[in-house]
Amino acid sequence: MSIQRALISVSNKNGVIDFAQFLVDNNIDIISTDGTAKLLIENNIPVIEVSDYTRFPEIMAGRVKTLNPKIHGGILARRGIDEDIMAQNNIKPIDLVIVNLYPFQATIAKTDCTLEDAIENIDIGGSAMLRSSAKNYTSVTVIVNNTDYQKVMDEISELGNTTLETRAMLALKTFEHTAMYDGAIANYLGKNKNGFSNTINLQFNKAQSIRYGENPHQKAAFYVESNLSESCLASSIQCQGKEMSYNNMADADAALECVRSFNKPCCVIVKHANPCGIAIRNNINNAYLDAFKTDPTSAFGGIIAFNRVLDKNTAQNIIDKQFVEVIIAPSVQTQAKQILSTKQNIRVLECGNLNTAKPSLDYRRVTGGLLVQDKDLGIITEDDIKCVSDLTPTKDQIEDLLFAWKVAKVVKSNAIVYAKNKMTIGIGAGQMSRVYSARIAGMKATDADFIIDSCVMASDAFFPFRDGIDSVAQAGIKAIIQPGGSIRDKQVIKAANEHGITMVFTGMRHFKH
Structure with a gap:
């Protein structure tokens, strides 16, 4: 069955005009809330405003607008089961829901955010529509991220609807999104005087599977934060080499966080999470040579981090002097990449310009619990x-x-x-x-x-x-x-x-x- 009716209510309006025009071109009716409806109408896209559709006005300064049986009944209705009750109450099916939520995280990140500001940016109707849509994914397509617009358009163009597989994938994304949103609210409202909340809600996105963990009999995967705000291992791009192992990642992170703390050209060589050689010099080539001198034996199979661009001379010295597992630097010159490519197994990562480490929390899992502390950013002059x-x-x-x-x-x-x-x-x-x-x-x-x-x-x-x-x-x-x-x-x-x-x-x- 083809998609006939869509509901659009977005705070992030990137791409929504083109997507809505596509829906109209495919004879799909659009229901929309106040702010989104106004934007679409300004761009000559026909929409039915929610208050006209439900025959009930938006009230309480917009707090209540989509919490209505005609909306949630249309989303939650079980196709082939609830048609009679829908007909009795003049409820029409809503087949496509495009919603993203009030920007709660962006609001509380502002230094002048008040508790009242935070409360008013807790989305209720949007969350309810997302959960309703995701629950009924066998019949309803739900989009929470504009990066999925194109996939949905492609399938509608080809099939008139989305596939069940796509709807299930989008439903999972939706529940992940609402879980992160609710977790952020709980973390914020639950903060105690010492800055730690009553409960802690964390969400990381799976970046890749890893062949194994610290040892071959352990399974492993790598997860990253949703919104990275600094250059780090999780934001780095691998230019060449074998897949990063669990231990490679742990050591590369240790090396990068160490080299970040020095303002002058620096090289850090790490082995088994401990530095075995560090030097600061007038350039990273000399820094590498002296860092290597500290402990050439331990440097074998180590991780090398720099806080400056990796040049061809340094790259050649590394190749000539030692076996290395990983090299990580803000960037790597083209000629340096060519030299390193002669050793195809070396993992080479570019992390971007290193900034000063930002305040954050460190976590350590213990059996039955989690230790949480401020990151150690203490500096002595x-x-x-x-x-x-x-x-x-x-x-x-x-x-x-x-x-x-x-x-x-x-x-x-x-x-x-x-x-x-x-x-x-x-x-x-x-x-x-x-x-x-x-x-x-x-x-x-x-x-x-x-x-x-x-x-x-x-x-x-x-x-x-x-x-x-x-x-x-x-x-x-x-x-x-x-x-x-x-x-x-x-x-x-x-x-x-x-x-x-x-x-x-x-x-x-x-x-x-």
């Missing part, structure tokens, strides 16, 4: 640090200390970072003892033939005992940056003074589990 030792840091030491502190922020706890001349020379990550993290950082530096003497060190949390200071003093560390706050800070500071070490406190911890 030279003005924030407090020198607690007898010796004060030099200008060069301050620069290296702040560099090492940024690195320590992204290293798994317990984290120790050795650095010199704005490059890492040794990283100790994820150890149960901070002393052992320091020893590992020293071992890595020695293995890479670095001279530790006069280097600086960053610790993501305070030293509970002086033994950590005694240990790194023997290695040659001359300056330390750490949060402070231990009940034994005096002992730790005393140890630093005894060894002639400069020590500064940040007052901020960066645990990363």
